[in-house]
Amino acid sequence: MDMKVSAGDVLAVVGSNGSGKSTLLRILAGLSQPTSGSVSGRPPHIGYVPDRFTAHDRISAISYLTHMGRIRGLSASVARTRGNHLLERLSLVGGRDASLRTLSKGNAQKVALAQALLVQPDLLVLDEPWSGLDASAHRVLAEFIDEVAAQGGAVVFTDHREAISETHASGVYVISDGRVILHGGRHAGGRASVVELVLTVPPTGVMPVEVTWSALPGVVDSARRGGDVVLRVAREHSDAVLLTALQHRWSVAGLTGTVGEHDHRFDVRRAAR
DSSP states (O other): OOOOOOTTOEEEEEOOTTSSHHHHHHHHHTSSOOSSSOOOOOOSOEEEEOSSOOOOOSSBHHHHHHHHHHHTTOOHHHHHHHHHHHHHHHTOTTOTTSBGGGOOHHHHHHHHHHHHTSSOOSEEEEESTTTTOOHHHHHHHHHHHHHHHHTTOEEEEEOSOHHHHHHHOSEEEEEETTEEEEOOOOOGGGOOOEEEEEEEOOTTOOOOOOOOGGGSTTEEEEEEETTEEEEEEEHHHHHHHHHHHHHTTOEEEEEEEEETTEEEEEOOTTOOO
């Protein structure tokens, strides 16, 4: 295999279960050594989020982040301030003083993301980082990725959904039959655009049919917001998802289009079914 990661890259690594994605990311992060060959040019500041963040300790989220910050060379006050800022952006349920052992999978993932960003990373390695996160945290994670790349860092992530890779990556490496191959790629400024679609029960009171939204092509993530369903969809698939929603008797409460760092809002209130 031959893989190159450059400053400013946002790269996705895709492949079937057991193909070696997590192992490759651990090698990139310096946590595992290749059985042969070498890794050169690994930067000094690496942020790493594993595919599973074990959070069974009694320690609070902010105490954990303060401790991790001190390990990475920050003063206690700087680490605590930085940790508080990251947890606020991620909207940690239970607050900064919640103990790690009480956190849900999604909220534990938020703490894992925060620890990876305590020190501005030159390389941010994310293994299935969207897993379990709520819709608002998905958006914040996308902001973190853009910020790292904009400041000259590189980001490498894995996800099993093609829509995620299409939306967030400037290049894609595919692991297949023991080989790692660069599959296409585009400049980060040309990333696929995403729309946020808010679906609601129609005003007629007719109950819509439930749909497994995450299974639809192009759906990056889905979440419940009260009685509404919030979807983030790759723009090229948005018409098909809208059609599916209307066919299942959902009404469209709102539609927001995002292209790069610019938002384009469209008010689609009480759209006809």
